[in-house]
Amino acid sequence: MAKLRYGIIGAGGCGKGKHLASYSLLADQVQIVAVCDIIAEKADAAADQFGAEAAYTDYRQMLAEEKLDLVSVATPNFVHAPAAIAALEAGAHVHCEKPASMTPELVQSMVDAKNRTGRKLMIGLNNRFTPWAQFAKQWVLAGNLGEIYHAKCGWKRRRGIPGKGGWFTTKAQSGGGPLIDLGVHFLDVCNYLLDFPQPATCSGSTYSKFADCGTSTMSSNKFATAESTYDVEDLAVGFVRYVNGISLELEFSWASNTAQEYNYIELYGTKGGLKYEKGQLTLFEDFQGTVLDASPKLKNDGAWGNAETRHFVDCILNDREVLSKPEEAVKIMQIIQGIYQSAATGGEVRVG
Ligand SMILES: NC(=O)c1ccc[n+]([C@@H]2O[C@H](COP(=O)([O-])OP(=O)(O)OC[C@H]3O[C@@H](n4cnc5c(N)ncnc54)[C@H](O)[C@@H]3O)[C@@H](O)[C@H]2O)c1
Incomplete structure (x- = not known):
């Protein structure tokens, strides 16, 4: 062949x-x-x-x-x-x-x-292809959470502004700051677990406070100069309502005076819950009147991108449907745009 x-x-x-x-x-x-x-x-x-x-x-x-x-x-x-x-x-x-x-x-x-x-x-969207995201998807599909009615996701860094002063911090080239850069990953996994409901309204705020900050925890962080551009947010927070009544809280930041870098997803269901944080997936259950936490021991699947590229080649050679579909990315971008518009206007924005 x-x-x-x-x-x-x-x-x-x-x-x-x-x-x-x-x-x-x-x-x-x-x-x-x-x-x-x-x-x-x-x-x-x-x-x-x-x-x-x-x-x-x-x-x-x-x-x-x-x-x-x-x-x-x-x-x-x-x-x-x-x-x-x-x-x-x-x-x-x-x-x-x-x-x-x-x-x-x-x-x-x-x-x-x-x-x-x-x-x-x-x-x-490489986070979709991780063992924890795939395990969580199967756990949700098996009905272990019951009806999911609320979710949270976030990714925060203490000092981690990528390519400061370059294209990442120039809105015309990046589309925004950590909401579009980091947020797209965890909004995607969160919406994947929720089965991509249609977003209805967004409200949010964005802040840009670290353009002149001289400390960094990223090797790629270049410091802004007088000529360089920093016209994006370094913190975005928001709230999304979906047409099916589910709600989502989000927070994404490249720089904040908070704990060192961490990311998370939390799902609230009538029967059980689920949390991914700092590399660990925890499942919250009820068994015979006792609350129970379970932590699956998942194998890592090797380096960045390997599972994803193997999957795409398999989809091409065997004419399979791709896992990370661009149609789903349209919904994620509706949320991101809705949060940015809400932050700019100060009101709730209807999306979709
Ligand atoms: N999936 C992930 O975890 C992950 C991580 C980092 C970056 N990214 C994404 O990858 C993309 C690139 O990010 P990066 O960190 O590699 O940035 P980068 O600046 O290191 O690399 C971008 C490269 O594109 C080149 N380029 C610019 N315009 C071009 C054009 N018209 N034609 C050909 N080349 C062009 C630049 O010269 C540069 O070498 C971004 O969209 C970013 O969001 C994804």
Whole structure:
């Protein structure tokens, strides 16, 4: 069987560390053919490191010349929609990094391109593919929580603003701060466990307090200079009501005077509950009049992205449905946009 001809758009931290590293482990099925980055040195270095034949600085040229079957998009967020749509239209299946794009309308345009071309499009939400998220999904599906009526999720860092002063902190290129960057991961897992109900209203607040802060716990943190941009939030909090009556509280921050980095999801059900926090999943139950906590011992599945790339290759080769669907990403972006609009206007926003 011919190998899938693979190319990548964006050879930065995630492109190399997640996509190229994990697709290179699938050498029986995938041939890394071409790397594109607008910075020629980065494209050349990644092509050398992962044995690609060609390096490009223009993804449209790469797509026209290489006849790729599979393309990763791991650029700054504002490039996701145009690059993914161009790759789908060139006939490739596309593995696009999170957040799918910056607005629900842009994500919908990616869904439309996927439907028009008949190719597959998967969003790189690696937390979905973790053993804890998959165990939690099966636990919920088995009815162990009864009726779920409320949820909470969050991800907070003490000092962890990525690429400060670069594209991450420039709203026109990122779409926002920690809500769209970290929030998209845990909002996605939380909504996956809730079976993606339609959001109805959002209210929220955002704060930007750490632009001038000089302490960092991230090696990639570059400090803002007078010329650099920091026009995104560093804390977002919010409340979502769904059409089916479920509610969700959220908080996402890159920098806060709080405990060191941690993330969590909590589900409240009539029969049981569930909490994921600091790498541990805990299941809350009632047994014969006694409350009971259970902690599954889950195996880790190896490095960042491996389970996800294996899954996408299997979906392509065996024509299966992808786990992390762009249609679901439209709903997540409705929530994110709703929180940002509410924070800007000070009122509750109707979404969807
Ligand atoms: N799934 C995860 O856990 C995870 C983690 C980190 C980043 N990400 C996502 O990956 C994406 C990239 O983040 P990163 O941390 O690697 O950023 P980065 O800045 O390290 O890398 C982005 C790369 O894209 C290149 N680029 C920019 N515009 C381009 C274009 N038009 N064509 C080709 N290349 C272009 C840049 O030169 C850079 O090398 C973002 O969407 C981010 O949200 C996901």
